[in-house]
Amino acid sequence: MDYKGFILHHSRCPSINGKGFDFWVGLGGSVYAAPLLTDPEHIHICFEGNYGEADQVPPLAERQSQLFAAGKLILELADRYHISPLVVEPHSATCPGAFFPWNDLVIYAADGYH
Structure with a gap:
């Protein structure tokens, strides 16, 4: 699939309700994947x-x-889906929320450092 980028949610988003995302990132750093990617344009x-x-x-x-x-x-x-890691968007005006730490989400692919 040709994905355009990433959409970020927070778990209190009313559209999540146990589904509607492809990956879940827990507070301790654990990552869980859904069985299938559900959106043909974005990874949620x-x-x-x-x-x-x-x-x-x-x-x-x-x-x-x-x-x-x-x-x-x-x-x-x-890297896997050949898309820019810099195309990261909020789900909506209220999700992932006004207090989401965008400036702390460091994505620097040039040398693999994070």
Whole structure:
């Protein structure tokens, strides 16, 4: 398939409801894959936690592990499916949430460093 990029969700997104994502990234950095990729244009990645409300944002240590694992996942998938790892978009105006740490999601494919 010719994917255009990645769509990010948080687990409190009402459209998730146990489905609607291709990969789940847990707070500790664990990654779970759905049996099949469901969208012919984008790969959907769901982040455990609620990034829509300031008082619900996961603790820093857990976020760091999660973001590190997500960055590695995005780089691996980008290589596998020949898409740019830099095409990463939010699911909607409210998902993954106003408090999602976009600046901490480091994706640097030039030398494989993350």
